[in-house]
Structures are given as structure tokens and as C-alpha cells.
Amino acid sequence: MASERYQSLDSKLAILADAAKYDASCASSGSKSTRKGSQIGSTEGMGICHSYTPDGRCISLLKILLTNYCIYDCQYCVNRVTSETPRARFTVDEVVDLTLDFYKRNYIEGLFLSSGIIQNSDYTMEQLTLVAKKLRKEHRFGGYIHLKTIPGAAEELMADAGRWADRLSVNIELPTELDLKQLAPEKKKPEIVEAMTGIKEKIDERKSDQKKGMKPPRFAPAGQSTQMIVGATATPDNEILKTASELYTGQSLRRVYYSAYSPIPHADSLLPGKSPPLIREHRLYQADWLLRFYGFEVNEIVVRKDLNLDLEIDPKLAWALQQRDYFPVDVNTASREQLLRVPGIGARSVKRILSIRRHKRIRTDDLKKLRVAWKRTKSFVITEDYNPALADLDRDDLQRLITPAAKQLDFFDTFDAALRGEL
Amino acid sequence: MQAITIKDFEDWRAVARVLIANATRPSEVQLFEDDGQQALFAEDPTLRQAPTAQSSFGVPSRFLSxxxxxxxxxxxxxxxxxxxILWRIKxxxxxxxxxxTDDDVLQLTKMEKQVRRDAHKMKAFVRFRKVVQDGQEFFVAWHQPDHRIVRRVAPFFSRRFSGxxxxILTPDECVSWNQESLEYGSGVSRSQTPQSDELEELWRTYYASIFNPARVKIKMMKSEMPVRYWKNLPETDLIADLLAEAPRRVEEMIEQHEGFDKTxxxxxxxFPNQLMTLSALKQMAAGCTACHLHCNATQTVFGAGPANARIVLLGEQPGDQEDLTGDPFVGPAGEVLEEAIGSAGLDRRxxxxxxxVKHFKHTQISSPESSxxxxxxxxxxxxxxxxxxRACRPWFDAEWSCLKEAEKLVCLGxxxxxxxxxxxxxxxxxxGRVCGSDYCQQTFVTWHPSVILRASNAAARESKMRELIEDLVLAKDSV
Structure with a gap:
């Protein structure tokens, strides 16, 4: 009976979705065209979030584990072998059917499938790939598929996974090798990096084949991403950002996700029992943006002596407060690079300023109309008209003027704005 | 002042073309929404003339879109x-x-953004319900968009759900796809949509399970999923309960721990490196209470052997005899090991x-029922x-670092x-081969001697013993 089938699925789904929720990645963007011959499903570049849970995170993909049985003992993970969490395992067909059933009702953009390590890396990877392959070949599914790959799995298995998936990811898990040794003794950084390099090489190879006029089969058209857990160890932000920066340049990753270590049910006693450091996570995302789109270097971004980002102000403002000599910047004459460094002005506003500048001189009102964060911007810019706030630029208490004490508690305003659509 | 009723975008385009050709200024004309009623004023029939070579003109393509x-x-x-805006561009x-930052342009881009967002939300929030008629599946959804976007979004759905x-039913307009073409009809009321779908319970389970109660951000959720859409989403009536339970769940997660506080x-x-000796470690280990195994064991059974040993044998945990004497491998399994060591040409000393693991883990049972x-x-x-x-492992790590000349590690079991x-x-x-480990390149694995004790028949016992000896020989001879 269908209803009995749904009941058994229901209890498995509750366990295996719960077990998957600590993975921050939910992006469904990046695959620019739908696979040919698709009957159900499309990927047209932009991701769609089909729902939002009260944690403010979007539901774009059906994010589940194939199984939460795991032979590893990673301390931060609810699914580690020593945890007493309830266990379940989907069959390959159950995941295939669930994905299609959800997709056909327009609940989801596709599937994000991960798994605990069962038997060994190869076997686990094979099972994950089988789901993707079945969806593509037997059901002509054209929706988004993100597979979490298992470091240490054979190269042929990775190649197969990339053929059917839109995105592959290998979790770096923790920022440094020492952190891994402490909390994930079975995971080895060289193995993780090797897996990433393998994926990168295949993506590059396909691109160069395409340039030569060949038509190679698809390989992870939406690239690869990774996730780092923040706050489970004492490693400071500059180490975290250094690792991220290396991954962006060395491995051409599309995204590094930062996941504030969240208390988990069945937590191991060795880990901090506390609320997740959400503000820190948010500052790391802001810093990540500065690295990728604003021309900043890691060693510029972290300005504090303890090598962490300032929790009270955004990293660009923190940098600007330390580099007063760089300012004021004249919005009517400054270069793109200079404008990008002004607090409160985002990359999109910079583009608009440059475009408007060709036709008229920019006044303070124009900046307000562009909805730059004027409060943070005003003491750093010269405009066509008189800007009285400029007089504050050299004041010692400028930070307090910009973020009065009462306001500092309200971190979540900026938090929401910056994360919108990005997670 | 000229008043003109506009039906749709194409109609506006035709009218605007004529107005521009006639050099009509924006202040001289007012464009009304066609509300389906008779126009109040008789309109100039030439307004909707087909464009001629003279009347047509170019505008930036961005404006058109x-x-x-x-x-x-x-x-x-x-x-x-x-x-x-058209007039000003011209x-x-x-x-x-x-x-x-021009006020008209600002208004235009703002409205465009609202339409684009509404279209995006339609792609996101349409929820189909399955209906089976004469053995054929149909998927029907009810949606209430903010703007008149059905025709803008329908092609997306036809590409996505081509098979x-x-x-999709809306109050303004409906659209159907029969796997070949899109057909539009007039708007309907909500009562015409199917009332349920058996999958919705599973979807609600997923929604509740993927929510992490430790990161509540209601404002963010509401800004991306505005409350006015909630009534048509099967998952949203769970939100109140999820939020009500969140603080209790987080508190529980933070308070409840598993495992041991210590290792x-x-x-x-x-100690400084040179002062750290095996006997000092052994003394420290005697008081180890990191895990609960010490509770039921007699004593810690630490490793034994010379500090300059070159080969290290690593077993699982002490047994009954070892627990009583305090020395490793002195019981029945120890005897088997001793024999294998001798046969391999090694000297246990x-x-x-x-x-x-350095404490004996066991259960107590009554001896088997017998006469x-x-x-x-x-x-x-x-x-x-x-x-x-994991809790005990640091003892072995410490032993290993005291064994300065150790170059081979044999894991038993x-x-x-x-x-x-x-x-x-x-x-x-x-x-049967060399496997590198974090401890040393020359790491080997072989049977635990207790496997030989438990073997079900003589043949199995012999072959396992032979293999244990072979593996010890391999460890002895490999360079």
C-alpha cells in the first residue's frame, strides 16, 4: 500500500534530513543550461529557494543523507560512530522516488545527497553516484544534483559522479590540519586536498577539450564547493580565511561555506556546548566577499591583534577605521578599486556610481538614493555638494559615532541583509 | 488632456508609438488601465494605427525589456x-x-524589481497537487501572484515540467501545459483546486526536520518568504510549533552530552621530553579514570617490554588473567602469542x-547451563x-613517543x-604486507591470538597460527 510505504519513508526522512541539516550549502545555481533530453527538471543558471525555515535558511534542494550510519568518529558530527543518534538508511530507489515526487510538486530544485561512510569510501561513493545516474538515465531528470564526494574514493568513481552531478563538493571540515587531527582523526587533509585537486583537474580538462572544439561529456558544470566548521576549535579567523583564500586560488572553488559550529543532539562532551557563533560566521562571509569581489587580501582584512575579525563592525569598516590615510575618497573621481574600499558601498553601487558619473556629478543625495549604507559611508567620501560628516574622519571616536552602543546589539539587521539569497 | 485606455503592453507600445510621432507631450495625455468597462471618452481611432516607416523609431533595448x-x-x-520615460529618452x-538616481528611472527600476521578484516567487512557491484521472496524472496548483505575471512565468514551467x-490556477488567469503547448484561460477562485496531496505529509516532515532550532532567524525567513504567501504553502502552519519548541530543544542539546569528559x-x-619514561607513564596510567572501564576492572594493564624495543606489538585490551596480574598477554592468548613469537624466530624479551585499550572490558554472566x-x-x-x-588512545601515543628506537608496529586484531x-x-x-601509518612506515596487521583460541576446528586453528607466524616473520625481516 502506498500509505504504508509513505509511513516507513516518513520516519527515515525525519532521521536522514535531520542528520543532513548541519551542511550549510544549499545553492542550486551555476548550471547554465538544462541537460538535453530532460523530461522533468531544468537548470537555467539561477537557483530558486522554494521555502524558508524559521532558521532563515532556504530550502532549495532535498538535502538528505543516504545513510547516517558511519564508521568515522568526527567529534563535531552528530553521525559519528560513537553517537547514540537513531540510525536509518535509504535505498537508492527510495531517494530517486522521493526526489522525483518532491520535484514534480515544485517543492525543490533538486537533490543534495551526502552520506555517512559505510564499509569504505569507494562503496559509499558508488551508492551516491548510483542515485544520480538513475535519476538522469532512467527518469530523464534535468534538475540540480549536488553530490558530496568522499575523499579517498577511486578516481573513476569521482569521474562518474561528475558526469551525473551539477556540483561536487568535498568538505574541508576544519581550517587546519591540527584541527582535523583533534576532532576528525580519520580525515586527512592531504586526502581531502587530493580529492579537490582531482575534481579541479577534470573540470579544467573538460574546458580545454571544449576550447579545442571537442564535445566532452558534462563534468560538474556548477563546479565544486566546500564547507568549514567555525568555532569548534580555537583556530582564529585569519587562519580560516587563509585556508579559504588558498582554496579559491588553488582549487578554483566556487564557494567556501562557513558553518558556525552548532550544538548537536548527542554531542560529545569534548566540544563546546554553546549557541552557534552566528555573528562570527556572518563576519567571515563578509570577509569572504571582500576577498573575492573587493580586491582585499587576507592579511589586510584581519586587523585585530588576536587575529580574529571584529564582531561589532563589518570587516571593511574595521579596515577603513585603521586606514584613515586612504580616505577621503572622492566619488566623482576615484577609481573602481578605490570605491570598492569605501565602507557601506557595495559592488553593485560602485558599478552604478561609475555609470552615473558619465552623465552628471554625484551628490550626497545620489548616494542615498542608491541606498548605500550612508551612516557608514558618509565620513569617508567627498561628494559634489558639502558633506558635513567628512569632518569626523579623523576623530578618535569615529567608530562609536557610526555604531552607537545601543545599535551594536542589533547585529541581526546587517546579518539578514548580507546573507539574503547567498546561503 | 487626452485620456486613453490601455489593454496590455502591446497596446501601450502601439499607442506610445503614435503619441511620439505626433509629438504629444506626457503632460498632455493620461493613460488608463482597461478595467473591462466602456471607455468614458471616445478615443481617436488613429491612435492604434500600424506603424509606418516614418513613425517607427529605435529605443535602447534595455528600455523595452x-x-x-x-x-x-x-x-x-x-x-x-x-x-x-520613453518621451524623455526620445x-x-x-x-x-x-x-x-533620476526619480523616474528610480521608480521604473523599483517596479521592475517588484515584478521580477514576484515572478521569482511564483517559480518558488507554486505547489502542485497530483490528481489522477482515467489513469493519467495531472498536476494542479493554485497561486496568487502580486502582479499579472502568469504569461511571463508560464514558459519557465513548460521547460521545467515538459513531461x-x-x-496553474490564479485569480487573474490560468495556464495549462499538455506536454506540447501552453493554453491560457480566465481566472478562477481557489475552490477549484484539489484539496490535498498524499506527498504533503512527507514534505512537512522534511521541512520540520531540516530546521535547526539553534539558529532561529524569523525576520530573515519572513523577508524571503513573505507571510502573504503562507496560506498556499502546505508547510508553513508548522512554523509556530517549531519556534515554540526551539528554545527547549537547544537547551537540551547544550546540556546533554554523550561520551566522556576526559581522555x-x-x-x-x-614532562620535558627527556624526563618522560615508560615507567613514569605507567604510574600515571594507574590512576586513569578517563572512561568508565576503570570502574569494573581490577587495574590498568600498561604495556611491557624494553624502552629500546624495535618492534612493538599492539593488541586490543587486557583479558581476565591480565586484569588480575597487571601484565599484558599473560593469559591463554598470551601463550599463543608467545608460541608464535618463538616460531617466528623472535624473542619476547x-x-x-x-x-x-588498557582496562579489561567485560560482562559478568553465570557460567553456561550444564549438568x-x-x-x-x-x-x-x-x-x-x-x-x-578514543579515550584510551593517548596512552599508546605516549608509549610510542617514549619508544625511541621503535621502527615496526604490528597490530594484533x-x-x-x-x-x-x-x-x-x-x-x-x-x-601479509607493509602498510604505512601515522606511527611508522613499517606497520603490519595480523590476527589477534584469541582468534586462534576460538577457531572452530583444528584446520582453521592451524592456518590462522601459520599466518600469524608468517606476519611476524614479515615484520621481523622487512627493512
Whole structure:
């Protein structure tokens, strides 16, 4: 009976979705065209979030584990072998059917499938790939598929996974090798990096084949991403950002996700029992943006002596407060690079300023109309008209003027704005 | 002042073309929404003439695409705004759209954004329900968009669900796809949509399970999923309960821990490297209470052997005899090991022998039912779990760093082999060859001598013993 089938699925789904929720990645963007011959499903570049849970995170993909049985003992993970969490395992067909059933009702953009390590890396990877392959070949599914790959799995298995998936990811898990040794003794950084390099090489190879006029089969058209857990160890932000920066340049990753270590049910006693450091996570995302789109270097971004980002102000403002000599910047004459460094002005506003500048001189009102964060911007810019706030630029208490004490508690305003659509 | 009623975007385009050709100024004309009623004023029939070579003119393509989008907006003033901007592009400034702070342009881009967002939300929030009729599946959804966007979004759904028969019902307009073409019909009321779908319970389960109560951010959720859409989403009535339970769930998660607060590391006093000796470690280990195994064991059974040993044998945990005497491998398994060591041409006095877990884990059972009277309790060996292995492992790490000349490590049995080489390894695959580990390149795995004791028949016993000896010889001879 269908209803009995749904009941058994229901209890498995509750366990295996719960077990998957600590993975921050939910992006469904990046695959620019739908696979040919698709009957159900499309990927047209932009991701769609089909729902939002009260944690403010979007539901774009059906994010589940194939199984939460795991032979590893990673301390931060609810699914580690020593945890007493309830266990379940989907069959390959159950995941295939669930994905299609959800997709056909327009609940989801596709599937994000991960798994605990069962038997060994190869076997686990094979099972994950089988789901993707079945969806593509037997059901002509054209929706988004993100597979979490298992470091240490054979190269042929990775190649197969990339053929059917839109995105592959290998979790770096923790920022440094020492952190891994402490909390994930079975995971080895060289193995993780090797897996990433393998994926990168295949993506590059396909691109160069395409340039030569060949038509190679698809390989992870939406690239690869990774996730780092923040706050489970004492490693400071500059180490975290250094690792991220290396991954962006060395491995051409599309995204590094930062996941504030969240208390988990069945937590191991060795880990901090506390609320997740959400503000820190948010500052790391802001810093990540500065690295990728604003021309900043890691060693510029972290300005504090303890090598962490300032929790009270955004990293660009923190940098600007330390580099007063760089300012004021004249919005009517400054270069793109200079404008990008002004607090409160985002990359999109910079583009608009440059475009408007060709036709008229920019006044303070124009900046307000562009909805730059004027409060943070005003003491750093010269405009066509008189800007009285400029007089504050050299004041010692400028930070307090910009973020009065009462306001500092309200971190979540900026938090929401910056994360919108990005997670 | 001329009043004109506009039906849709194409109609506006035709009218605007004529108005521009006639040099009509925006202030001289007012463009009304066609509300289906008779026009109040008789309109000039020449307004909708086909374009001629003279009357047609170019505008930036960006304006056309913005205008087409804003044409779907529900605001009554949109046709006037579009005409005013068109007029200004023609007569004031060709690049007007590049000045994004111009008030008209600001208004235009704002409305365009609202339409685009509404279209995006339609792609996101349409929820189909399955209906089976005459053995054929149909998927039907009810949606209430803010703007008149059905025709803008329908092609997206036809690409996405090309292999399905589907219908989207809205108050303005309905659209159906029969796997070949899109067909539009007039708007309907909600009562015409199917009331449920059996999948919705599973979807709600997913929604509730993927929510992390430790990161509540209601404002963010509401800004991305505005409350006005909630009534058509099957999952949103769970939100109130999820939020109500969140604080309790988080508190529980933070308070409840599993596993041990400590590991052996907490019992190792940090001496300068040269002062750290095996006997000092042994003394520290005697007081180890990192895991609960010490409670039921007699004593810690530390490793034994010379500090300059070159070969280290690593077993699982002490057994009954070892627990009583305090020395490793002195019981029945120890005898088997002793014999194998001798046959391999090694001398036990030159080896360091230890276990990865240093307390005896066991259960007490009454001796097996037999004709003989019960002889009281018997202590039965129990395999240590991963948590106990992890808690105890620092003792072996410390032993290893004291064994300055150790260059070969032999793991006896799966427990120590997995602790050293990783949980994914299989003894049968790894034995008989050199496997590198974090401890040393020359790491080997072989049978635990107790396997030989438990073998079901003589043949199995002999072959396992032969293999144990072979593996010890391999370790002895390899360079």
C-alpha cells in the first residue's frame, strides 16, 4: 500500500534530513543550461529557494543523507560512530522516488545527497553516484544534483559522479590540519586536498577539450564547493580565511561555506556546548566577499591583534577605521578599486556610481538614493555638494559615532541583509 | 488632456508609438488601465494605427525589456510612467536609464524589481497537487501572484515540467501545459483546486526536520518568504510549533552530552621530553579514570617490554588473567602469542607488547547451563567501542613517543588495526604486507591470538597460527 510505504519513508526522512541539516550549502545555481533530453527538471543558471525555515535558511534542494550510519568518529558530527543518534538508511530507489515526487510538486530544485561512510569510501561513493545516474538515465531528470564526494574514493568513481552531478563538493571540515587531527582523526587533509585537486583537474580538462572544439561529456558544470566548521576549535579567523583564500586560488572553488559550529543532539562532551557563533560566521562571509569581489587580501582584512575579525563592525569598516590615510575618497573621481574600499558601498553601487558619473556629478543625495549604507559611508567620501560628516574622519571616536552602543546589539539587521539569497 | 485606455503592453507600445510621432507631450495625455468597462471618452481611432516607416523609431533595448516587465505591474500609473520615460529618452537624453538616481528611472527600476521578484516567487512557491484521472496524472496548483505575471512565468514551467500535464490556477488567469503547448484561460477562485496531496505529509516532515532550532532567524525567513504567501504553502502552519519548541530543544542539546569528559590526555602530566619514561607513564596510567572501564576492572594493564624495543606489538585490551596480574598477554592468548613469537624466530624479551585499550572490558554472566552445578560468575570479554578506544588512545601515543628506537608496529586484531590505520580497513585485505601509518612506515596487521583460541576446528586453528607466524616473520625481516 502506498500509505504504508509513505509511513516507513516518513520516519527515515525525519532521521536522514535531520542528520543532513548541519551542511550549510544549499545553492542550486551555476548550471547554465538544462541537460538535453530532460523530461522533468531544468537548470537555467539561477537557483530558486522554494521555502524558508524559521532558521532563515532556504530550502532549495532535498538535502538528505543516504545513510547516517558511519564508521568515522568526527567529534563535531552528530553521525559519528560513537553517537547514540537513531540510525536509518535509504535505498537508492527510495531517494530517486522521493526526489522525483518532491520535484514534480515544485517543492525543490533538486537533490543534495551526502552520506555517512559505510564499509569504505569507494562503496559509499558508488551508492551516491548510483542515485544520480538513475535519476538522469532512467527518469530523464534535468534538475540540480549536488553530490558530496568522499575523499579517498577511486578516481573513476569521482569521474562518474561528475558526469551525473551539477556540483561536487568535498568538505574541508576544519581550517587546519591540527584541527582535523583533534576532532576528525580519520580525515586527512592531504586526502581531502587530493580529492579537490582531482575534481579541479577534470573540470579544467573538460574546458580545454571544449576550447579545442571537442564535445566532452558534462563534468560538474556548477563546479565544486566546500564547507568549514567555525568555532569548534580555537583556530582564529585569519587562519580560516587563509585556508579559504588558498582554496579559491588553488582549487578554483566556487564557494567556501562557513558553518558556525552548532550544538548537536548527542554531542560529545569534548566540544563546546554553546549557541552557534552566528555573528562570527556572518563576519567571515563578509570577509569572504571582500576577498573575492573587493580586491582585499587576507592579511589586510584581519586587523585585530588576536587575529580574529571584529564582531561589532563589518570587516571593511574595521579596515577603513585603521586606514584613515586612504580616505577621503572622492566619488566623482576615484577609481573602481578605490570605491570598492569605501565602507557601506557595495559592488553593485560602485558599478552604478561609475555609470552615473558619465552623465552628471554625484551628490550626497545620489548616494542615498542608491541606498548605500550612508551612516557608514558618509565620513569617508567627498561628494559634489558639502558633506558635513567628512569632518569626523579623523576623530578618535569615529567608530562609536557610526555604531552607537545601543545599535551594536542589533547585529541581526546587517546579518539578514548580507546573507539574503547567498546561503 | 487626452485620456486613453490601455489593454496590455502591446497596446501601450502601439499607442506610445503614435503619441511620439505626433509629438504629444506626457503632460498632455493620461493613460488608463482597461478595467473591462466602456471607455468614458471616445478615443481617436488613429491612435492604434500600424506603424509606418516614418513613425517607427529605435529605443535602447534595455528600455523595452524593462517596459515589458513593468507592464505586468499592477500599479495604475505604470503606463503613464513608461510613456514619460520613453518621451524623455526620445527628447531629453538617450542614455537616461544610466542615471539610476533620476526619480523616474528610480521608480521604473523599483517596479521592475517588484515584478521580477514576484515572478521569482511564483517559480518558488507554486505547489502542485497530483490528481489522477482515467489513469493519467495531472498536476494542479493554485497561486496568487502580486502582479499579472502568469504569461511571463508560464514558459519557465513548460521547460521545467515538459513531461508532465500541469495547470496553474490564479485569480487573474490560468495556464495549462499538455506536454506540447501552453493554453491560457480566465481566472478562477481557489475552490477549484484539489484539496490535498498524499506527498504533503512527507514534505512537512522534511521541512520540520531540516530546521535547526539553534539558529532561529524569523525576520530573515519572513523577508524571503513573505507571510502573504503562507496560506498556499502546505508547510508553513508548522512554523509556530517549531519556534515554540526551539528554545527547549537547544537547551537540551547544550546540556546533554554523550561520551566522556576526559581522555587519557588529561592524565598525562607534561614532562620535558627527556624526563618522560615508560615507567613514569605507567604510574600515571594507574590512576586513569578517563572512561568508565576503570570502574569494573581490577587495574590498568600498561604495556611491557624494553624502552629500546624495535618492534612493538599492539593488541586490543587486557583479558581476565591480565586484569588480575597487571601484565599484558599473560593469559591463554598470551601463550599463543608467545608460541608464535618463538616460531617466528623472535624473542619476547626484546619486544614491547601493549594494548590500545588498557582496562579489561567485560560482562559478568553465570557460567553456561550444564549438568554441573553453577560455579558462580564468569567474566566474559567485551569488545571496546570506538569511544573507549578514543579515550584510551593517548596512552599508546605516549608509549610510542617514549619508544625511541621503535621502527615496526604490528597490530594484533581488528580493533588496534582500525585505530592505527583507519576504520575503513579490513584485516584480510591488509595482512601479509607493509602498510604505512601515522606511527611508522613499517606497520603490519595480523590476527589477534584469541582468534586462534576460538577457531572452530583444528584446520582453521592451524592456518590462522601459520599466518600469524608468517606476519611476524614479515615484520621481523622487512627493512
Amino acid at each position: 524593462l517596459a515589458e516587465s513593468v507592464g505586468c505591474h499592477r500599479a495604475a500609473g505604470r503606463w503613464d510612467l513608461l510613456f514619460r 527628447n531629453e537624453k538617450k542614455n537616461l536609464l544610466e542615471i539610476e 508532465m500535464n500541469w495547470t 587519557a590526555d588529561d592524565f598525562i602530566k607534561r 626484546e619486544l614491547y607488547v601493549t594494548n590500545i 554441573r552445578p553453577p560455579r558462580g560468575k564468569k567474566r566474559l570479554h567485551q569488545k571496546p567501542n570506538a569511544r573507549e578506544v 581488528a580493533t588496534s588495526a582500525k585505530a592505527v590505520l583507519g576504520p575503513g580497513i579490513k584485516l584480510t585485505d591488509q595482512r
